[in-house]
Amino acid sequence: MSALGSLYARNARSVVYRGALASKSSNAVVIISGFFEPIFYLLALGFGLGSLIGTVQTQGGAEVPYAAFIAPALLAVAAMNGAIFDSTWNVFFKIKYAKLYEGMLATTLGPLDVALGEITLALSRGGLYAIGFMIVMQALGLNLAWTALLALPAVLLIAFGFAAIGMAITSYLNTFQQMDWINFVLLPMFLFSATLYPITVYPEPVQWFVQALPLWHGVELVRGLTTGVLSPLMLVHVLYYVVMVVVGLVFTTRRLRVLFLS
Amino acid sequence: MPAPVISARNLRKTYKEFVAVDELSFEVTAGESFGLLGPNGAGKSTTMRMLGAVSERTSGDLQILGLDPNDHGPEIRSRLGVVPQADNLDSELRVRENLLVYGRYFGIPRAVVARRADELLEFAQLADRAKARVDELSGGMKRRLTIARALVNEPRILLLDEPTTGLDPQARHVLWDRLFRLKEQGTTLVLTTHYMDEAEQLCDRLVVVDKGVILAEGSPASLIREYSSREVLELRFGSDRNADAVTALAGIGDRIETLPDRVLIFAADGESALEEVSRRGIESITSLVRRSSLEDVFLRLTGRTLVE
Ligand SMILES: Nc1ncnc2c1ncn2[C@@H]1O[C@H](COP(=O)(O)OP(=O)(O)O)[C@@H](O)[C@H]1O
Ligand SMILES: [Mg+2]
Numbered sequence: 075m076s077a078l079g080s081l082y083a084r085n086a087r088s089v090v091y092r093g094a095l096a097s098k099s100s101n102a103v104v105i106i107s108g109f110f111e112p113i114f115y116l117l118a119l120g121f122g123l124g125s126l127i128g129t130v131q132t133q134g135g136a137e138v139p140y141a142a143f144i145a146p147a148l149l150a151v152a153a154m155n156g157a158i159f160d161s162t163w164n165v166f167f168k169i170k171y172a173k174l175y176e177g178m179l180a181t182t183l184g185p186l187d188v189a190l191g192e193i194t195l196a197l198s199r200g201g202l203y204a205i206g207f208m209i210v211m212q213a214l215g216l217n218l219a220w221t222a223l224l225a226l227p228a229v230l231l232i233a234f235g236f237a238a239i240g241m242a243i244t245s246y247l248n249t250f251q252q253m254d255w256i257n258f259v260l261l262p263m264f265l266f267s268a269t270l271y272p273i274t275v276y277p278e279p280v281q282w283f284v285q286a287l288p289l290w291h292g293v294e295l296v297r298g299l300t301t302g303v304l305s306p307l308m309l310v311h312v313l314y315y316v317v318m319v320v321v322g323l324v325f326t327t328r329r330l331r332v333l334f335l336s
Numbered sequence: 337m338p339a340p341v342i343s344a345r346n347l348r349k350t351y352k353e354f355v356a357v358d359e360l361s362f363e364v365t366a367g368e369s370f371g372l373l374g375p376n377g378a379g380k381s382t383t384m385r386m387l388g389a390v391s392e393r394t395s396g397d398l399q400i401l402g403l404d405p406n407d408h409g410p411e412i413r414s415r416l417g418v419v420p421q422a423d424n425l426d427s428e429l430r431v432r433e434n435l436l437v438y439g440r441y442f443g444i445p446r447a448v449v450a451r452r453a454d455e456l457l458e459f460a461q462l463a464d465r466a467k468a469r470v471d472e473l474s475g476g477m478k479r480r481l482t483i484a485r486a487l488v489n490e491p492r493i494l495l496l497d498e499p500t501t502g503l504d505p506q507a508r509h510v511l512w513d514r515l516f517r518l519k520e521q522g523t524t525l526v527l528t529t530h531y532m533d534e535a536e537q538l539c540d541r542l543v544v545v546d547k548g549v550i551l552a553e554g555s556p557a558s559l560i561r562e563y564s565s566r567e568v569l570e571l572r573f574g575s576d577r578n579a580d581a582v583t584a585l586a587g588i589g590d591r592i593e594t595l596p597d598r599v600l601i602f603a604a605d606g607e608s609a610l611e612e613v614s615r616r617g618i619e620s621i622t623s624l625v626r627r628s629s630l631e632d633v634f635l636r637l638t639g640r641t642l643v644e
Contacts, residue, residue: 080409088440095437096428173424180390180418181441181489182410335409336392 081327082186089178089191097195108159109203112152113210119270120144120216130272133294134303138218145216146225146300147269149207150232150292154260156200157233161240162256165192166247169333176334185330189323193237200233201226211300219302228299228312232292235315238322239288245329263289288318339402341366341493341524342387346396349382356382358548359396366492369525371535371542373630375640379548380528381421384497387526388418401492414442417486421497421528423478425470431481432457432466439488452488460484460514476507480514487518494518496527500534512537532630544630544637551637556630563636564628565590567606571599571613571620581618588612593635602632 120141127140168174178188208226211217217225240256247253267289273281284290295311298304340363349357357379364370372380385391386398389405389412398405400412426434432453439449457463460480465473473481479499486494499515500508515538519525529535535542536556543553552559569589573581575597582594589603603609606625613620634640 083410083443085441085443088437088443091440092426092429092437095433096426172427173422174426176390176420177424177426177438178441180388180413180420181438182414182443183441184410335390 078186079184081184081331083182083184084187085183086187086190086194088183089188090194093191093195105199108152108156108199109206111155112148112203112207115148116141116145116207116210116214120148131274132297132301132303133268133273134298134301134305136301136303138301139216141214142216142218142301143272143297144270145207145211145214146297147267147293149204149211149225149229149300150289150296151264151269152203152207153200153229153233154236154264154289154292156203157196157235157237158240158256158260160196160199161193161237162244162253164196165241165244166250166253168192169245175330179330179334185327185335186323188330189238189241189326193234193241193322193326196237196240197230197233200237201230204229204233217300219300221298221302221304222300225296225299228292228295231312231315231319232295235288235292235318235322238319238326240322242322242325242329245326245333263287267293269293288314291315338366340364340399341401342370342526343399344387344396345398347383347386347393347398348395349379349386349391350394355548357386360543360545360548360550362543362550362553364493364524364526366524367522369519369527369538369540371539372526372528372545373530373532373535373539373542373634374528374545375530375634377547378545380545381497383545384421384495384526384528388416388495389413390418414489415492417483417489417491417494419479419482419486419494419496419499421501423482425478425481425485427470429470430466431462431468431470431473434470434481435485435488438485442489444489449488452490456484456487459487459517461510474507476503476510479503479507479511483511483514491523493524493526496525498528498530500529500531508534532634535630544634546638552633559630559633560628562633564632565602566604566628567602567609568626568628568632569601569603569606569609569613570622570624570626571601572597572622573599573620581620584616584618585613588616591636595635600632600635602628 124140129137130140130143131137132143175188204226267284267287273284276284291311291314295308298308342364345361347357347360360383372383374380386393387400389400389409392406401415403412405412426437429437435453435456436449439452457466460483462477462481500511515525527538539556541555544551552563578594578599582592582599585592589601589609591602593600601609610623610625
């Protein structure tokens, strides 16, 4: 049997099926609050603050209303937060306390099935948030071009990337305290990744740093699509997330194998 | 002689320098009920995890259903049922859902799993609890659900790690009854226990393990015959008088074993040993003649009791 055969049984859907059944009993408040959070930001900042600001220039050089500038960023952030929540806290609990993966890996499932299944679940929550938010954007006239439709798969890719990296990191953590570091990283990344104002406000060295962060790539990708200002750089953003997905999957699979099959 | 379904040779597992399982060799034939008997820390669970193809051996040879778990993990796991020492039921799912989902993990079609789930709930006497939350179940019910779950892929071999530890006597008997039925239906059972009565009830053959090594092997009856006497006379003198009493008892029976709270005299005929005790004018607080058990075998082999 090939090496991949012992890691992957092509049955990640059973893990998704399990997640769907389990989510019936999950906390509705958490799910709903995750949905409304970006909408509140959009209303408060986009329209409240936006009425003082007027228009902003995007990376691509287009002048857009402030709300249309931050809405795609909030969309990317919502995808990130949804994916991270499910792939970190939930996964940590399942590894450490529920022994869920121990049970799964005693069957024919391989660690890659478990990783793919859990990441798909995490991604689908992020995806649901994104669809809801895009409908709100459409209603408020913040989708400025037809390419906004492509923002949906883009957001799924962003969620996939964050979920994969989130699960990989979580599988290496030992205590709840270490989990706090994840939030410690996420919040400043949200605030400073050219989400609420253009990256050009920073001095050049800071710009370089921000451009190395994953969220900036997500924000720029989605913003380009919803404002209709396309550029070849977007392929770099996509590639960035593809690499995140691959790296995340490889490390998660490896770690699950060490934890439960060695 | 049919080919063994499990064959272990010099099976060894170390964690860093610590040797958890040391050169175990044994075979299990199809339909047999095989036990690993030993105290806590003997290496039973470690062995079971290697048999279940979820833990890699450090060295030695292992064949499960003719396959090496290092190369054929998923294939082997598809034909095993596993009841781990600590229940790992899915507490976010209902009772029946636990079976449905577990079946899906094996890639069994939905309709087939649904039918089997109902049959297994019946078998596990949990049909009326199908929609209950796992957390609402008693310890015995959880254990039965775990066994039902382990049977969802119709395994050739069922691995049970301390199936009844922590259960009250009644729950244990219900469980033994279920396991006995499986055995009658031809399922190969491999179980670990530190209960002698359990081993005597369920095992055709067993190995006594301590500190990662096999001390003895055989059927419960043959082990008793080989390592103990037919009967045992238990005498209690009160802890401070034990030592004196032993001196006075010298020569009675085949062998005398002194425990903190009692003295055991191994003899073919317990009653006549007891007569000899009273003839010598030795007075005990209580006396009891009983049939020899695996507990005595373990004591003989290790000088210690199994469950302290
Ligand atoms: N993952 C592990 N890392 C280090 N030591 C372990 C591990 N698992 C078991 N051990 C040690 O191996 C020995 C045997 O454990 P175990 O197989 O669980 O015994 P049993 O099931 O017979 O009680 C124990 O001393 C235990 O502490
Ligand atoms: Mg154990």
